[in-house]
Amino acid sequence: MLALRNSGVYEPEFRLLVMVPAFIATGVGGFGLGMSISQGMSIWICAVFLGILNFAVGVGCTGIITYTNDVCRENAGNAFGITMFED
DSSP states (O other): HHHHTTTTTTOOGGGGGHHHHHHHHHEEEHHHHHHHTTTTTTHHHHHHHHHHHHHHHHHHHHHHHHHHHHHOSTTTTHHHHHHHHOO
């Protein structure tokens, strides 16, 4: 869809849109988990917020790795290694 708007040209930056739900889910999951733990809520509520946070981490990592592989085609292996080293 974005490539069609860009005259049929694919840009690696289109993959960064995946990061938007990851940022939102990180905020909801992190603050919700902290709030539920600090107020002594049920373990099931904590588990829901932890699941949202886990989803955000998975989507965020996938977005970063696919973007890095698209940008650094020739050196994708090295870029992947540096990304994993920094985490």
